[in-house]
Amino acid sequence: MDFKIRKAVPQDMPRVLELITELAVFEEEPDAVEITVSDLQTDGFGKHPAFNCFVADVDGQVEGIALFYGRYSTWKGKVLHLEDLIVSQKMRGSGLGTALLDEVVLYGNQLGVKRICWEVIDWNEPAIKFYEKKGADVKRDWDVVHLNEIGIRNYISKLEDARI
Amino acid sequence: MDFKIRKAVPQDMPRVLELITELAVFEEEPDAVEITVSDLQTDGFGKHPAFNCFVADVDGQVEGIALFYGRYSTWKGKVLHLEDLIVSQKMRGSGLGTALLDEVVLYGNQLGVKRICWEVIDWNEPAIKFYEKKGADVKRDWDVVHLNEIGIRNYISKLEDARI
Helix, strand or coil: EEEEECCCCHHHHHHHHHHHHHHHHHHCCCCCCCCCCCHHHHHHHHHHCEEEEEEEEEEEECEEEEEEEEEEEEECCCEEEEEEECCHHCCCCCCCCHHHHHHHHHHCCCCCCCEEEEEECCCCCCHHHHHCCCCCEEEEEEEEEEEEEEHHHHHHHHHHHHHH | CCEEEEEEEEEHHHHHHHHHHHHHHHHCCCCCCCCHHHHHHHHCCCCCCCCCCEEECCCEEEEEEEEEEEEEEEEEEEEEEEEEEEEEEHHCCCCCCHHHHHHHHHHHHHHCCEEEEEEECCCHHHHHHHHHHHCCCEEEEEEEEEHHHHHHHHHHHHHHHHHH
């Protein structure tokens, strides 16, 4: 199989959104994806992109993506965050995930960051094994916390009530 | 007790680093803090700051911080990440944490983000209770993954070996 890893272009975003949605279905949150192709095209390109993206291009078809951006650690300074590493279901096990992660690590190394971080759902054992094999440390004692849209709205309305 | 929440200025960074270090000691990682005052002053201010910071100023002494920056969710678009919410040990329980979090949520709401996220260590029950009381969802099935500096170095050298 012949593939190349390249930087994403705006024209890739419809397929990128398909892969994002495929992963959300796998993670049992099919309705969580609110983003649109147009959001991805606006936010990821131009003068101050909110993310960078590599794609695995298999004979002109995108079969994997690595989407990442900078974060800031108060211990290590500027770090890189890998938001999504996705390979289409039919192409799992064909080396695309490794090739994409290689590019992200090379990129982070060029930037001189002291950490590349991401998140994993704890029942995705194949992913965890893959990451650990690559030398990453899965911190099972650190949990992710979300205040979602409804949570923000409720929070604000309680603040307003308290200020009346 | 009288306090105000205000935006941090570069002159606050020595005290901010003290609070960051205090939290690292509490989290049993006293040697993990590699950042310097100068890093914080360079990275947090100027034309393209890597983070924003609010401080809780108690009679001219900074006793709490909320340090945050933008992230990108492939489900929700632009989101806000709260990297650190710290109140000095002696001032815990005096309302500074709530006042700081209030400002961050107000800020996120003004930006129109659909999520404010952060991370918590799973044995910090007081923090978890505080967050849940505020309406946040502690996702115990999502773990944080780090490829640290040594991990990056090893990864790169294996890549180089494979390419010889």
